[in-house]
Amino acid sequence: MLINEADRQKLTELFSKELNTPVRVLVFTVDVNDVSNGNSDCMYCKETVQLATEVGELSDKITVEVYDLYKDRDTAEEYGISRAPAIAIVGARDYGIRFYGIPAGYEFTAFVSALINVSKGVSGLSLNNIKRLGRIDKPVHIQVFVTPTCPYCAPAVQLAHKIALASDFIRADMVEAQEFPELATHYGVYGVPRTVINEDYHIEGAVPEDTFVLHVLAAAGKITKEQAALAGLV
Amino acid sequence: MELNLSLGTAAPAEVYDTIIIGGGPAGLSAALYTARASRKTLVIDMHPGAGALGMTERIDNYPGVPEPISGRELLDRFREQALKFGAEIVQSQVVTTDLRSDPKQVITADNVFQGRTVIIASGAMGRTPSIAGEAALIGRGVSYCATCDAPFFRGKDVAVVGHSEMMADELPTIANFAAKVYLIPHGKLSPESKEIVTQHPQVVYLEGARVVKILGDDFVTGVEVKLANETAVYPVSGVFMYLTGNRPVLDYLDGSVQTTEKGCIAVNMQDGATQIPGVFAAGDVTCTPVRQVVVAAAQGTLAALAADRYLRKTGRSGSTSPESVDSASGL
Ligand SMILES: Cc1cc2nc3c(=O)[nH]c(=O)nc-3n(C[C@H](O)[C@H](O)[C@H](O)COP(=O)(O)OP(=O)(O)OC[C@H]3O[C@@H](n4cnc5c(N)ncnc54)[C@H](O)[C@@H]3O)c2cc1C
Numbered sequence: 196m197l198i199n200e201a202d203r204q205k206l207t208e209l210f211s212k213e214l215n216t217p218v219r220v221l222v223f224t225v226d227v228n229d230v231s232n233g234n235s236d237c238m239y240c241k242e243t244v245q246l247a248t249e250v251g252e253l254s255d256k257i258t259v260e261v262y263d264l265y266k267d268r269d270t271a272e273e274y275g276i277s278r279a280p281a282i283a284i285v286g287a288r289d290y291g292i293r294f295y296g297i298p299a300g301y302e303f304t305a306f307v308s309a310l311i312n313v314s315k316g317v318s319g320l321s322l323n324n325i326k327r328l329g330r331i332d333k334p335v336h337i338q339v340f341v342t343p344t345c346p347y348c349a350p351a352v353q354l355a356h357k358i359a360l361a362s363d364f365i366r367a368d369m370v371e372a373q374e375f376p377e378l379a380t381h382y383g384v385y386g387v388p389r390t391v392i393n394e395d396y397h398i399e400g401a402v403p404e405d406t407f408v409l410h411v412l413a414a415a416g417k418i419t420k421e422q423a424a425l426a427g428l429v
Numbered sequence: 430m431e432l433n434l435s436l437g438t439a440a441p442a443e444v445y446d447t448i449i450i451g452g453g454p455a456g457l458s459a460a461l462y463t464a465r466a467s468r469k470t471l472v473i474d475m476h477p478g479a480g481a482l483g484m485t486e487r488i489d490n491y492p493g494v495p496e497p498i499s500g501r502e503l504l505d506r507f508r509e510q511a512l513k514f515g516a517e518i519v520q521s522q523v524v525t526t527d528l529r530s531d532p533k534q535v536i537t538a539d540n541v542f543q544g545r546t547v548i549i550a551s552g553a554m555g556r557t558p559s560i561a562g563e564a565a566l567i568g569r570g571v572s573y574c575a576t577c578d579a580p581f582f583r584g585k586d587v588a589v590v591g592h593s594e595m596m597a598d599e600l601p602t603i604a605n606f607a608a609k610v611y612l613i614p615h616g617k618l619s620p621e622s623k624e625i626v627t628q629h630p631q632v633v634y635l636e637g638a639r640v641v642k643i644l645g646d647d648f649v650t651g652v653e654v655k656l657a658n659e660t661a662v663y664p665v666s667g668v669f670m671y672l673t674g675n676r677p678v679l680d681y682l683d684g685s686v687q688t689t690e691k692g693c694i695a696v697n698m699q700d701g702a703t704q705i706p707g708v709f710a711a712g713d714v715t716c717t718p719v720r721q722v723v724v725a726a727a728q729g730t731l732a733a734l735a736a737d738r739y740l741r742k743t744g745r746s747g748s749t750s751p752e753s754v755d756s757a758s759g760l
């Protein structure tokens with residue numbers, strides 16, 4: 196068992212109180228023994244499947260579906276997944292909430308919160324920020340790089356996921372840096388949390404909700420450089 | 430495999446009457462008074478050795494304690510007294526807060542604590558990046574969190590700057606990943622910290638050294654270090670900073686509490702009230718004109734009395750026998 200008995204009880208209670216509509220947890224994995232797929236070094240695929248399965252056992256509102264990244268290519272493509280392990284959390288619709296790498300350590304908090312928020316279908320952001328995000332009219336991709344031992348990272352991931360929930364144009368990924376070193380190197384990640392928005396916009400460290408939302412607007416070109424400077428973003 | 434699953438903010442803990450952020454003389458004096466009045470009291474303290482009192486080698490002027498005493502020993506006495514009256518103390522860093530919600534939320538890495546009142550007492554040992562190159566290279570090799578970032582420096586050489594107890598606590602984590610660790614103390618290591626250093630052969634202790642510049646354009650490439658009258662460059666990929674300063678520690682408040690021009694929490698000096706109802710502040714975080722242990726303790730007491738009055742006025746208490754602080758203190 197990855198989840199101990201005390202936490203299982205807490206989670207069962209929490210889910211029975213907080214989950215509204217059914218949630219699907221789609222886990223994408225690879226068969227590490229199948230050398231033909233070239234991805235036989237998936238560090239935590241097995242544990243990610245097990246963790247998701249154990250969480251799924253704690254509420255009948257949660258359904259866990261396990262897919263092979265290569266054998267179930269159509270489903271992986273449908274959800275825009277190209278790496279494993281990956282988890283998509285889908286509710287009444289797909290809000291674009293993803294976890295790349297195992298949501299362990301502090302990230303387990305972000306995983307549980309995502310289940311609850313997706314089930315409720317509400318972001319929990321302030322009205323003002325929901326209004327601001329309403330101005331986004333083109334796709335925005337947020338990637339929050341984390342390590343499971345980073346206490347400041349889970350709040351950043353939770354915020355990014357809430358922002359994805361609040362806008363049809365925004366998707367947000369947690370990326371566990373050690374499991375995807377090529378992505379970490381590509382985006383120059385040497386400290387976490389580091390948030391990358393649309394490839395070349397970065398946020399260093401954890402920031403409050405208002406600041407995060409303004410960064411998203413700035414990355415999407417919805418506020419001017421002057422406005423960004425006034426808000427202390429640059 | 431140990432996953433260390435944290436339920437953290439997903440599962441809030443029970444509601445306290447008073448949550449105190451910071452376990453220095455201000456926070457612990459406040460805790461003593463609220464706990465003694467049967468208010469359910471929680472102190473969240475990052476590290477007893479991270480505050481001004483915990484770091485002070487010797488105190489000669491705390492009234493009622495005529496013999497010279499180390500800051501840590503005096504702090505331990507404050508803790509013992511607060512615990513004796515029923516306060517709970519957890520060691521954790523507050524990372525964010527929501528002080529407008531009801532109840533108020535105080536969020537640490539592992540938990541979300543809820544309180545009807547909050548007393549801010551996190552002291553004034555904060556600093557802004559001041560070493561040449563430091564600010565520009567944050568997240569590009571400059572780090573303030575070993576547990577977060579040490580894995581990025583596996584097999585690489587790094588520098589660790591500072592001599593605090595927190596540094597000594599986190600040094601093993603860094604040494605676990607890095608090939609070579611240059612320890613640049615900016616001051617004197619305690620015997621306990623020296624002991625930790627000797628346990629890690631990959632740590633090179635540069636006694637008496639200071640960093641004058643962090644080098645690198647896009648990423649850290651080295652540190653320029655002054656030792657005696659000589660300057661030397663050590664090539665490193667990462668720099669872990671453990672220096673302290675004298676600025677109020679407020680980062681976890683995300684600007685929600687009003688501050689003065691000097692960046693201190695703006696309070697009514699009579700009772701420590703901030704502009705948010707039910708939120709009080711005490712000690713060095715308020716930039717009192719005199720930074721002394723006895724003043725911090727007195728301010729903590731005033732804030733506790735005010736928190737108790739607030740709880741009585743709003744008729745909100747989680748306690749079973751709400752004896753008032755005023756009566757408990759004999760006022
Ligand atoms: C070198 C030095 C020598 C001194 N000598 C004397 C002296 O001889 N006599 C005297 O009376 N005064 C002396 N002082 C001043 C005195 O130490 C301070 O005024 C007093 O300690 C302030 O108390 P405080 O509770 O406000 O803050 P602190 O003592 O600084 O305590 C703050 C606490 O908050 C915690 N904290 C900070 N951030 C967080 C967070 N995010 N989450 C949780 N906890 C957090 C810290 O770990 C710390 O335990 C000295 C100060 C210094 C720096």
